[in-house]
Amino acid sequence: MDENQCRKTLGEAIEQWEVIQLEMKNRTTPKVIPPSLEYNTYIRDFLADNPSLKKADAIRSWKVKKALRGTNRYERGDLKQK
Numbered sequence: 001m002d003e004n005q006c007r008k009t010l011g012e013a014i015e016q017w018e019v020i021q022l023e024m025k026n027r028t029t030p031k032v033i034p035p036s037l038e039y040n041t042y043i044r045d046f047l048a049d050n051p052s053l054k055k056a057d058a059i060r061s062w063k064v065k066k067a068l069r070g071t072n073r074y075e076r077g078d079l080k081q082k
Contacts, residue, residue: 038072045074 030048033041039062046058061078 042072042074046078049074049076050079 030044033044042062042065043055043058046061047053047055050057061074065074065078066072
């Protein structure tokens with residue numbers, strides 16, 4: 001293989017970047033958050049399930065949930081634990 005066949009131009013890189021940005025903008029499913037970032041997942045899920053509440057409410061609920069035994073995933077019953 002000729003070494004120039006693998007090289008891309010800056011223009012091609014920019015085109016690919018634009019495609020990726022458009023895909024991210026038009027995403028219909030939520031971005032996958034790694035398990036190590038369970039706080040972020042909890043806050044996102046809390047706010048999605050409770051659109052009338054604020055981020056501060058989600059943070060308070062997270063602190064209560066984190067102190068309990070068991071999973072740290074958001075569950076609808078978390079609001080009752082306050």
